[in-house]
Amino acid sequence: MAIEKSYAEINAKIKxxxxxxxxxxxxxxxxxxxxxxxxxxxxxxVTTGTFAPMCSSGVFLxxxxxxxxMKMHQVWLNNVPAYGGIAAVxxxxxxxxxxxxxxxxxxxxxxxxxxxxxxIEDLVARKPVRFRATGYGTDCYPRREIETNITLDEIxxxxxxxxxxxxxxxxxxxxxxxxxxYTYLGMLKPNLGNAHxxxxxxxxxxxxxxxxxxxxxxxxIFLGGxxxxxxxxxxxxxxxxxxxxxxxxxxGPAGGTLSVLGDLKQMKPEWLIGTSYLGYGxxxxxxxxxxxxxxxxxxxxxAAIKDKDLYAPVIDYGExxxxxxxxxxxxxxxxxxxxxxxxxxxxxxxxxxLSSYPKAKQIAAQLKDWVAKGEFILGEPxxxxxxSDAGLKGKPLKG
Amino acid sequence: MSPxxxxxxxxxxxxxxxxxYRLVSDFGLVVNIIKANVNPQKEGTMVMEITGEKNKQGxxxxxxxxxxxxxxxxxxxxxEEQCTSCGACTAICPSGALYLKRPSMEVHFDxxxxxxxxxxxKICPVRAMExxx
Ligand code: SF4
Ligand code: SF4
Numbered sequence: 118m119a120i121e122k123s124y125a126e127i128n129a130k131i132k133x134x135x136x137x138x139x140x141x142x143x144x145x146x147x148x149x150x151x152x153x154x155x156x157x158x159x160x161x162x163v164t165t166g167t168f169a170p171m172c173s174s175g176v177f178l179x180x181x182x183x184x185x186x187m188k189m190h191q192v193w194l195n196n197v198p199a200y201g202g203i204a205a206v207x208x209x210x211x212x213x214x215x216x217x218x219x220x221x222x223x224x225x226x227x228x229x230x231x232x233x234x235x236x237i238e239d240l241v242a243r244k245p246v247r248f249r250a251t252g253y254g255t256d257c258y259p260r261r262e263i264e265t266n267i268t269l270d271e272i273x274x275x276x277x278x279x280x281x282x283x284x285x286x287x288x289x290x291x292x293x294x295x296x297x298x299y300t301y302l303g304m305l306k307p308n309l310g311n312a313h314x315x316x317x318x319x320x321x322x323x324x325x326x327x328x329x330x331x332x333x334x335x336x337x338i339f340l341g342g343x344x345x346x347x348x349x350x351x352x353x354x355x356x357x358x359x360x361x362x363x364x365x366x367x368x369g370p371a372g373g374t375l376s377v378l379g380d381l382k383q384m385k386p387e388w389l390i391g392t393s394y395l396g397y398g399x400x401x402x403x404x405x406x407x408x409x410x411x412x413x414x415x416x417x418x419x420a421a422i423k424d425k426d427l428y429a430p431v432i433d434y435g436e437x438x439x440x441x442x443x444x445x446x447x448x449x450x451x452x453x454x455x456x457x458x459x460x461x462x463x464x465x466x467x468x469x470x471l472s473s474y475p476k477a478k479q480i481a482a483q484l485k486d487w488v489a490k491g492e493f494i495l496g497e498p499x500x501x502x503x504x505s506d507a508g509l510k511g512k513p514l515k516g
Numbered sequence: 517m518s519p520x521x522x523x524x525x526x527x528x529x530x531x532x533x534x535x536x537y538r539l540v541s542d543f544g545l546v547v548n549i550i551k552a553n554v555n556p557q558k559e560g561t562m563v564m565e566i567t568g569e570k571n572k573q574g575x576x577x578x579x580x581x582x583x584x585x586x587x588x589x590x591x592x593x594x595x596e597e598q599c600t601s602c603g604a605c606t607a608i609c610p611s612g613a614l615y616l617k618r619p620s621m622e623v624h625f626d627x628x629x630x631x632x633x634x635x636x637x638k639i640c641p642v643r644a645m646e647x648x649x
Pocket of ligand 2: 608609612613630633634
């Protein structure tokens with residue numbers, strides 16, 4: 118008989134401290150050894166992890182009311198502007214925001230040493246942050262300016278809300294032109310000098326649930342060292358398989374993304390790190406881990422997919438990507454990418470990751486520990502995210 | 517006369533030229549190459565010690581050939597607490613001083629291999645690579 122487990126059954130075991138929890142890496146060897154059926158029976162939860170720059174990140178802040186009260190129209194934290202068009206004392210600080218006086222790329226390639234992501238890291242590290250706001254004055258909110266220091270614990274609320282994180286698979290960037298390009302995938306040397314990729318492959322959350330059989334609205338996750346939630350599909354959530362070959366075999370899920378949310382006050386600075394990309398901009402590296410309940414054999418089989426069966430498209434960031442030319446040079450597996458070299462256009466190209474595999478491993482291990490100890494109960498999604506069947510496609514912007 | 521430590525950086529057009537030979541033959545310098553690296557694009561970096569009366573003229577000659585010459589007064593160090601082991605520096609580092617250990621994918625730094633080219637100090641997303649004088 119086919120194995121079917123419910124969230125309630127698995128959660129009951131977690132609460133008793135009896136759940137069997139393994140990381141996605143451990144599941145791979147288990148399935149190799151015992152087969153899918155046995156592994157599905159034995160394992161209750163599989164944990165995943167990823168740690169990489171995720172630009173679409175930010176934090177909602179409720180700063181508290183001043184005396185007299187003020188409607189904060191323009192807001193800066195450590196000189197980085199936040200969006201104040203929400204309510205009187207609320208603001209949203211985006212990870213890629215830059216200080217008003219940043220030279221940007223005028224000194225090409227710009228250094229972008231400090232931006233919104235760095236402010237978020239400083240807040241989480243409990244460092245005082247210089248807060249400045251101006252208002253235009255109203256009858257109920259007469260005050261017009263404030264400048265003070267704030268710390269994370271002194272303000273009312275800080276909610277990390279990232280509209281697009283944890284990309285399912287991501288491009289492997291190369292450069293076919295004869296000049297160096299500076300991209301969000303790092304510095305790409307001319308004439309196929311290097312290839313950069315950015316997911317943790319066989320540990321990466323959305324690669325391990327390619328059809329969204331378990332991940333949905335309400336999935337409880339490891340977010341920045343605290344507890345967070347999947348609250349919707351991410352923006353630009355266009356899940357599809359990279360290629361269906363002549364035998365009808367699907368290759369490499371890609372394109373899914375998550376919208377995630379959590380209480381910044383619970384999070385830790387080692388899992389939310391402000392990052393700068395030379396010639397590109399500032400961002401935030403985010404640690405995310407997702408538990409996958411072993412509901413049935415299909416879920417287990419997917420969670421045990423290996424690096425050699427997961428793919429990334431190789432894309433030219435010198436010419437094709439900036440000019441929105443569709444297509445890719447070839448598909449490469451994460452096993453090839455991790456080996457240190459791939460062959461592109463007949464040339465051997467050294468590879469390097471931008472996402473930290475050691476940190477992804479730590480996240481999967483931490484989450485495993487929480488679930489095994491009964492400290493982390495699975496959130497049953499009230500609605501699963503759209504899968505490749507939904508046929509979602511990105512629309513270009515005309516103009 | 518005590519030796520002078522210098523770092524040379526040159527591009528593909530110079531990689532085939534006998535510049536070191538000329539330092540020895542034309543300027544009578546004693547050259548001790550400490551590290552050298554020419555990557556597949558033939559951009560090269562070299563750290564060496566030179567001794568001799570005409571070292572100034574020798575360095576002028578190198579600059580005239582389009583070689584960037586820097587005195588080696590700096591050390592590059594890695595702030596291990598800050599480094600996230602992301603790996604972004606490893607395919608950029610021209611000397612292999614920064615490299616990934618497999619299969620753990622941890623990033624290691626071998627400062628003996630470093631040719632102080634400063635690339636990593638600019639491209640490391642968390643600025644974990646620091647130049648010290
Ligand atoms: S780029 Fe920086 S953080 Fe990443 S591995 Fe290199 S030194 Fe460490
Ligand atoms: S300065 Fe950095 S990039 Fe250059 S050789 Fe040394 S470690 Fe490598």
